Amino acid sequence: MTVPRGEFLAVLGPNGSGKTSLLRALLGLAPLASGSLDVLGGPPRRGNPAIGYVPQHAGFDRDVPLRGRDLVALGVDGHRWGFGRLSRADRVRVEAALEAVAAGPYADAPIGRLSGGEQQRLRIAQALVGNPKLLLCDEPLASLDMRYQQEITELIGGWSRDKGGTVVFVTHDVNPVLGYADRVVFVVNGRWAAGSTDEVLTSERMSGLYDAPVEVLRVRGRIVVVGEASGAGFDIDEPHHFPEPTGVHP
């Protein structure tokens, strides 16, 4: 499978299907058990400056002495040994990154006091400040409410569109990225299918992937995946192994 430059690829699948492992392999943090992987024209390597990374929202401690500005600055020089202030050029880059995500108004507030959506905006600024070619996002929308999910996806999708950057976007809910993903890859227990959302997210393809009857419904422009509790290969006591209903929102 090849992800062309500028593509927004959504990686979907239930928990434990290896989505995060894929990102770790791309980051050069985990070796491959088999197969081969090229990242931006070379083997994966740790600390590749051409890769930006946006993690799942975990929330900062309320009292951690850190401002949004400092978080973004760590994206510039946090990996360098020694200490020191940012150069004037780097400070300009931090400022531009904050502006690009409209985080200026709260860039000097303690980061632990900001909302989840504000913290994720700062994380995107942190990932983009180094001007990467590839952005890896590991469930960046998890535990955000719907409005923030849209804002964050628009920021990432807009960056890909405007700058021609490549995005690998891991998510368990396809709906927020429906207007942005050029392609999706759905991973289940080592099996996968890739293509446009319309090609992959069909009852036939999904039932094949899960090896069990799965229904894909399209309701008011949203996609819902419904699995059967009694389906072969699923353990009723372990809800994680069910096909997760993709996009169940109130």
Place this chain on the structure above:
Amino acid sequence: MIDQLVHLLGYEFVQNALIAGVLVAVVAGLVSRFVVARSMSFAVHALAEVGFTGSVGFLLIGLSPVLGLLSGSFITALVIGALGLRIRERDAVVGLVMAFGLGLGVLFLSLYARYATEAIALLFGAITAVSRGDLILMVVVAALTIVGLGVMYRPLTFATVDPVVAEARGVPVRLISILFLVLLAAAVAEAVQVVGVLLILTLLITPGATAERLTARPGLATVMSVGIALLATVGGILLALLTTVPVSFYVTSIAFVCYLTARFGGLAVERLRGAASN
């Protein structure tokens, strides 16, 4: 009172104590920021207590107790680093290493006949007993610790506040954890000489925790942490010289008052700001 102080400052033991106090305060203030942010209070305690065992062990075989202290806490740092780096493991590993280390300490104490004075000094601190020889060793250890922290300041900060992204950006997070433990061992061995094994947390937790309450700027918080450690240590030594109460009491009290002031003063400021913006 001033006359009395000036008179006392002429004594070599007072000068030694003050120089040692300043060294310890700078090291402790710097390290404290990361101890608090990395939730390593328990590790600090273990390093100090096994340092105590090392100290008594070295006394037993006629060697310098300060070197024993350093050896004890270094070995502990390496054992903790080797056995448990993941947060869930760490707590248990620190506890069991500390328990075993203290067990050895009990053995050494029972073998060492003249233990009373030295043991009390180690447990509660005896900065006025610091000799010129000790001082040279302390300067070396302090210099190494400060240089070490300077070299790893940025990646340590990154790995501390944002470990997931730090790792993704190529920061060697595991190596940083082990290196920090080793630096922490050196800082603990320094600070034990002022406040003793039992009161070690006053210098390695309170300054960092207080600074967090005062500012959201990471650099400024580090400077404040050093300032608070200096205030507590030097202030404590001077007050103790003028009275008959031990240094440790003053150091812990000043540090605690700083924390309470920052905490409740900080709350009051926030309320005022909240009221002003409404």
